[in-house]
Each structure stands twice: as structure tokens, then as C-alpha cells.
Amino acid sequence: MDQIRKEDIKQEVFDLYDDYAHSRIDRRSFMQQLSVYAVGGLTLTSLMSFLMPDYKGNIQVKAGDPRLNSGYINYESPKGGGTIKGLLSKPVRSKKKLGGIIVVHENRGLNPYIEDVSRRAALAGFIALAPDALTPLGGYPGNDDEGRNMQSKRNGAEMLEDFIAAFEYLKSHKDCNGKVGVVGFCFGGGICNAMAVRIPSLAASVPYYGGQAVIADVPKIKAPLQLHYASLDTRVNAGWPAYEAALKENGKEYEAFIYENVNHGFHNDTTPRYDKAAAELAWKRTIKFFNKNLK
Template sequence: MDQRIINLYDRYTHSQIGRKEFMKQLALLTGGTAAAMTVLPMLQNNYAAAAPFRSDDITTENVTYAGETGDVKAVLAKPKGKSGIGSVVVIHENRGLNPHIVDVTGRVAAEGFIALGVDALSPFGGTPADEDKGRELIGQLDMGKTVQNYLKGLEYLRTIEGGNGKVGCVGFCWGGAMAGRLAVSDPNLQASVTYYGGQPNVADVPRIKASLMLHYAGLDERINAGIPAYEEALKANGIDYHLYVYEGVNHAFNNDTSPTRYDAEAAKLAWKRTVDFFKSKLA
């Protein structure tokens, strides 16, 4: 697909332009309104088309824990028959706890960790089925209170049955930025993994005690613009970090429900690196 169309969709999904302007520009790029309507489903996440993750080796349940804003909803996945293992908070993109992130939570558990997929939209009753509505609600969250909700999720995992008290986090897009915020905010965090997420304020980097893994997409100019200053600050402060840029792939390359942006090869490599990283830091 024309990279200009993918870049336009990225601007739309990250609230840089409204839907009316997005559709207008999409029609110009595709040659008309009818063509734009044909292309649109190819850009949107398609949860039905992606095979849902299944494993007989894990258990999954919906849970709540006490947060800053009241009860926080989450999906909890555990490997069967294992104890004394590390735990991971899974942080969703900017549309809420959708089926893809629920699948990712299960995949983390299948790798031998306790995994908690937190729903940041819990203050609004949880993630709605309408993705555009979810994206709108994300923009209405109180960021300070939302960070606290995630910090309480980390605390929830530190004392969970079967865990060893060591906790990490992994976030995607909006969640990637949140993973950075948690690294800044929690001095007891062992490991933080960011997939194509915005970087923390460089002034906050000295507060980071966790080890970091950072995955970026080579074509993601919007997010990548912040890499140089961030990496300079990480080096200056002696932070343990691993940074990877996957050339020729787009923002959201790990999302297998996004047909025009998913890249199987990059996703597989980034996932292996992530799992190996967690195994080294949370054992």
C-alpha cells in the first residue's frame, strides 16, 4: 500500500487530524470517495481475520484490583503448574484493551510469566467495542491517575500467588509510552519494554532504575524523532538499555490484526528479543 496512505492513517489514529479531514485526504490519495471506502477496511484492525491465541498451558481470567480511580479491570493469564516466576504488566495501544492485547497477554503467559493486561479505560467502565470511541476516551484520561493505576498493577503482581516478586512491563504505541513512564515512576521495576512508543522527558531519565528494551519501526518518523535525545540521555545516565530499529517497517508492526502495517519477520524477531530479555531480568 502507498506509504502516504499509511502515514495518513497514523496521523488520524493518533488524533493529529479528525475523521472528516482524514477521509477527505484519503479520497484524494486513492482517487475518490468510493476508492477510499474500499481502502479503509484494509487500514483498520481486523480482529476476526487474525487467529486468536490459544494455549492449553495457560489459564486466563478477568480480574479487578484497587486503583487510584477505583477498581481497575484487567485480564490475568498464568502458565499452569508453575510458581516462583516473574510477572509482566501488558499495556495496550490507544484504543483500550482490545482482543489483540488480550492475545498478547496470553502469549506472555505462554512464555512462562504471569501476565496482567490492564484496561486503562476502566474509569469509563472499560474498553468499548467501538475503537474510535476508545481512542476518544484515551484522550480524556487523567494521565497522573492513569500512571498510578498502572503502578498499582505492578504492586498487585509483586504479591500475587505464584510470582517471585520481580515485575516488568511491555507496552505498544500509547502503551509503549506508558512503559517509559512506569520506568521513570517505579524505582523497583526490573524491566520495561517499549514497542514504538513516545519517549519520556529526558529530564526524567536519571530516575530510571529498570533495564530497558526499545523497539522502533524504521518508517515511524513521528516516534523516531525523539530517539536521539532519549538515547543520549540514557547513555549519559548509565541506563541499561537495548535499542532496536527495524528498517522498512511501520508503526504497529507487531499488531497482526493490522493488515497493512504488520510485519511478521520484524514481529517475530522483536518478540524473541523481548522474551529473552524478560527471562534474563525476571528469573
């Protein structure tokens, strides 16, 4: 992987990976199409290794960090998958009740990157819960490819209920001040928009490159929104103009940021789509937004 530089990879390769990561093409088609770009010193194996997430070298807040009380809990989701497992984290030294943040994973279950993000949220001064929507199928399996296949077998409406149940669990937690927001990435970004529609008492919603809510449902949104998009993510961005128009028309509180020359998934620091400057700026804005609305 060290021999491949991100700037040497054509945009078409990242677009191809996006198609694969979102199950628009299967692994065989992905490999066949990727082989076209295995030229010169690039082999198909090295390209594959470059594109896949690196969870060993890129975790910012590791499990067991002494600054946090962090561990797995189970909560009930009667309208969703039943009993759902999640990672619950909060600062060790906090003696007051904290604002709550639900952290919603991508389309592959509660992987190490999302667990890391939830611990980052806790270190910022919140009580954070990162559910695993794959719990009814045995939980995140240890690799994203299998996790993606597993998540495709779950019902989308039931998964939404799992995250709504997580909101209710966290809101009533003894260490939470009752103000709960949500942040999510990709699939999780879509869940953020859906939760804003479904939960009148949601205190804040921060979708990262997520599918927009149904336009007819925009009047139901009560929570302030902070939306993050990648300029190269034409697939997700296609729905933004109509969504923004509806938010404006209905007088909704929102702010939106489009980060130039970055790809879908730019916040995920375990993959080459990561953009350090955009990710750090977006996260700084996210925490500032939660500080404003959850404390």
C-alpha cells in the same frame, strides 16, 4: 480486503492512518484525505476496510486456550481510576512462582490484540496482567474508534497511576516471584518509559515505539530497557537521539533496535502496518530479555 495488497499502498496512506489513529485529525478529515488515494480499482470503502484492524482472523492465542489459566480480575488504583479491570493469565502447568509482566495497551483500551499479546506472554512462562485504562468509563467498548475517543477523555497522569497500581498488584500476587517487568505499545510504550522513571524496583521495561521519558528524569531510571522502534515512524523516532544520549550519559542499561522499512505499529498483527519478520524478531528479543531479568 483480499484484493488490496500492502505493497500497492502508498506510504502516505499509512502516514495518514497514523495521524488518524493518534487523533491528530478527525474521522471526517481522515476520510476526505484518504479519498485522494481511492483511484483505479481502489474504492474509499475498500481502503477503509483494509486499514481497520481485523480481530477475528488474526488472534494467535485465543481466549479459552487450554494451556492457560486466564480471566478478568479487578484491582484497586487509589491514585488513578479507582477499581481497574485487567486480564490475568498464567500457564496451567506451572508449579513455581513466575516472573510478572504488565502488558500496556495502545491509545484505545484493552482490545483483542493486547489481550492476545498478554496471553502470548503467559505462554512464554510468565504471569501476565493486561489492565484496561478505560475501566472508569465502562471499559473497552468493542471498537477502536470509540475506544480512542474514550481514552482521550481520561487524565494521562491518572492512567499512569493505574499501571503503577497494576505493577504493585502483580508483584504481591501469590503466583509471582516478585520480579515484574512491563511491555507496551504506542501509548503503552510511553507508559513503559514513565514506569521506568517512577518505579525503582521495576525489573525490566520494553517500550515498543513509545514516547520517551523526560530527559531530566533519566537519572531516576533503574530498570534495564529494551526499546523497539520502526524506521518509518519519524514522529516517535524524533525523540530517540536525545533519549539515547541521556541514557548513555547516565550509564543506564539499555539496548535499542530500529527495524528498517516498517511502520509504527508493526507488531500489531491485526492491521496492515504489521510486519511479520520484524514483529517476530522483536517478540523473540522481548521474551529473551524478560527471561534474563524476571527469572
